[in-house]
Amino acid sequence: MSRKAIKSINWAALAEKIPQSEKPAFATFKAKSDQHLRRMVANPETPPKIDWTYYKKNVPIVGLVDKFQKEYDAFKVPYPADKYTSLVEAKEKEVLVEIEQFIKKSNERIAAATQEAERVKNLLPFSDMTMEDFRVSFPDEAINTDKPTVWPHTPDVQPENETGRPSH
Template identity: 55%
Template sequence: MASRRIAQSSINWAALAERVPPNQKTNLTAFKSMSDKYLRSVLANPETPPKMDWAFYQKNVPIAGMVEKFQKAYESLQIPYPADTLTSQVEAQEKQVLQEVAQFIKDSESRIAEYQAQIATTKSLLPFDQMTMEDFRDAYPDQALDPINRPTYWPHTPEDQKCDTPNEKAHH
């Protein structure tokens, strides 16, 4: 991969700041400060290394062959641009997260539909101040008093009921 000059930060800091929770804003600010400092230090240096005046050195250095040796070494120096080994991992992780997000959205839509059905059912009921005990029993059979099948004892709280088996306690 050829070396390319960084001209500006490719990070959309405003969009990132919107997604960061309030308790992490100081960390984001510190990270942005370090990133900006790094970018300034990169931009402070020239894009290409300075040109050497080899003729000047050949005239002024008395040792024969030394300038030619340094010139060959300087011109053959190639600093490799770091290879990108993490982009594929990040892209795979992004695909996985997008699948998880899609599954969460699908699950959320089914929960929303279920909750809307519950809301519709609740709205279709009589208001509690207009219900009779029979209406309440019809609407909420598991919560209504049933003295025949599930008798209770005063004060009718779950912890004050006599139960022969643990299963009966669960029904009260």
């Protein structure tokens, strides 16, 4: 992780989004991250340059400093290849598309709910409503006088929906 990435973490904003039950684990993670940052900042970003000419003048063994310099210059610390950044960025793009779809569907649901709320606000108050007004306003919930039902007026207790019982 680069120094820039660690410094750019907004811990306060992140802490607001953590559920209360996860606060101890978050505090432990932040402490480890801070410790890592302190260790990283304590060291220079690039190793100090070696003054080879000084050592060539002061080391009496001929060729030893040249050998060390050659080996030092040839030595490369293997650094793991970054094979996850592209996967994370691809997943981020997928999630952003899903978020946009969710926002679009949510806005549609909000519009439908707002429209329904307006319809209900514009209805006659139930205290002033007649059975006919109720049937016009709520056709699915009103009692159909052409096809009466028995109490409690739910489909599962109606005689035509019961099985295994002889009809009278």
